[in-house]
Amino acid sequence: MRRWLRPLWVFLALLFLLEAWLWDHLSPVVARIVGFIPWLAFKQKLARGIERLPPWATLIVFIVPLILVVMPLKLLEVYFLATRHWLWAVAVIVAAKLIGVGVTAFIFDVTRDKLLQMAWFRALYEWVLRVRAWAHAITEPVRVRMKQIAAMLRGERGGFLRLLKRLRRRAFRGAA
Numbered sequence: 001m002r003r004w005l006r007p008l009w010v011f012l013a014l015l016f017l018l019e020a021w022l023w024d025h026l027s028p029v030v031a032r033i034v035g036f037i038p039w040l041a042f043k044q045k046l047a048r049g050i051e052r053l054p055p056w057a058t059l060i061v062f063i064v065p066l067i068l069v070v071m072p073l074k075l076l077e078v079y080f081l082a083t084r085h086w087l088w089a090v091a092v093i094v095a096a097k098l099i100g101v102g103v104t105a106f107i108f109d110v111t112r113d114k115l116l117q118m119a120w121f122r123a124l125y126e127w128v129l130r131v132r133a134w135a136h137a138i139t140e141p142v143r144v145r146m147k148q149i150a151a152m153l154r155g156e157r158g159g160f161l162r163l164l165k166r167l168r169r170r171a172f173r174g175a176a
Contacts, residue, residue: 010142013135020132029102050110058114059121062107070100074158 050061073096080089108115116122 012138013138014142016131016135017139019101020135022098023105045112050114053112053114055117055121058111059118062111063116065107066100066104069103072095073099 050058053061073092075091077092078098080086080092115124
């Protein structure tokens, strides 16, 4: 039974790592976009306001923007799925995922210190970090193999493409 579940666990770990990768790479993008807001005084006042909030209120600051940004996109997804506009539905699903992860990552960076003051949140955060380490460990053989295949296809280390080119040249020389 364990042998049958292994591909499922690897798949779930890869999904988790994709989410973590999006989180890591979208946070700076959202921070840069927010950096374009011309209201520097407003942004500084907001940051000071978050510093003065108790941890439970900071949790509300963390959750509310996510709800306000992602929920309308989720409703739009449902609409497109219900009306069978599959391409639009997929586009909105991808956009909602990217925007949701980006906004959440940015807000978490701003509110992290206050949120980690709550014991249950700190325990949840540490659990997510352990799951991330587990996901890296369980997918390591798959990732190494994929890198080997990619290197072979790019033509590194003797390379598959170089071999194909050589065989193709020989075939054309033999035909001429």
